[in-house]
Amino acid sequence: xxxxxxxxxxxxxxxxxxxxxxxxxxxxxxxxxxxxxxxxxxxxxxxxxxxxxxxxxxxxxxxxxxxxxxxxxxxxxxxxxxxxxxxxxxxxxxxxxxxxxxxxxxxxxxxxxxxxxxxxxxxxxxxxxxxxxxxxxxxxxxxxxxxxxxxxxxxxxxxxxxxxxxxxxxxxxxxxxxxxxxxxxxxxxxxxxxxxxxxxxxxxxxxxxxxxxxxxxxxxxxxxxxxxxxxxxxxxx
Ligand code: NDP
Numbered sequence: 001x002x003x004x005x006x007x008x009x010x011x012x013x014x015x016x017x018x019x020x021x022x023x024x025x026x027x028x029x030x031x032x033x034x035x036x037x038x039x040x041x042x043x044x045x046x047x048x049x050x051x052x053x054x055x056x057x058x059x060x061x062x063x064x065x066x067x068x069x070x071x072x073x074x075x076x077x078x079x080x081x082x083x084x085x086x087x088x089x090x091x092x093x094x095x096x097x098x099x100x101x102x103x104x105x106x107x108x109x110x111x112x113x114x115x116x117x118x119x120x121x122x123x124x125x126x127x128x129x130x131x132x133x134x135x136x137x138x139x140x141x142x143x144x145x146x147x148x149x150x151x152x153x154x155x156x157x158x159x160x161x162x163x164x165x166x167x168x169x170x171x172x173x174x175x176x177x178x179x180x181x182x183x184x185x186x187x188x189x190x191x192x193x194x195x196x197x198x199x200x201x202x203x204x205x206x207x208x209x210x211x212x213x214x215x216x217x218x219x220x221x222x223x224x225x226x227x228x229x230x231x232x233x234x235x236x237x
Contacts (some may be wrong), residue, residue, distance in 0.1 A: 020043070
């Protein structure tokens, strides 16, 4: 039997990149998967058709829409919060509204989604939030605002693990390093800067991140909670 057979899973931000790999992996492992998208309708519908999953429009910048989506999808066995945006540049030049929107997507949405999911999540439930290795180590300039969002994920995961642990619900962060997606393409301008910090001289593949998420959601990970699971090619070593 597949390891997530019969499990009800919601992935926030599943249309592209790491999120799409998570959707594919969970569907292959037997779960019933719903995933959200915001801007990539065509990609979302194509992925849903290929995998037998359900794509729904929900903007993670809209707190109440996120809460309603989680409520209407429950009770969930697994919640994965993957939706995220990254801003790179001089903080003195960044648009304040865009920074605040990033904080809504990367911090506010994961917190409220996790709390809402936990209301009806059964014992054995799993909450996984995609953070980043920069939550631990900001290796270069230009990512202060993004890094603050991923460090905030760490506090929420540690705290909610303590809040929901007594009910048998685990809460973990997965912290990727550079992964080859639209957000951080392997042939992009940051390549030399990133590889200068990394043990493994390559970007990660979305499927490698999805494998760790699937393990955390699966039957072997019941003892793992409140953890920051870094998978970064040795960037932070
Ligand atoms: P991509 O930009 O390739 O994909 C982002 C995904 O998030 C898309 O499916 C997108 O959907 C969704 N998304 C973005 N904004 C919203 C929104 N407002 N509402 C709903 N969904 C949204 O990024 P990655 O796959 O690379 O990143 C996924 C996660 O991994 C993020 O949290 C990111 O911070 C984190 N991460 C990525 C790293 C990397 O190097 N790639 C490294 C470390 C962490 P749509 O297009 O439909 O809007």
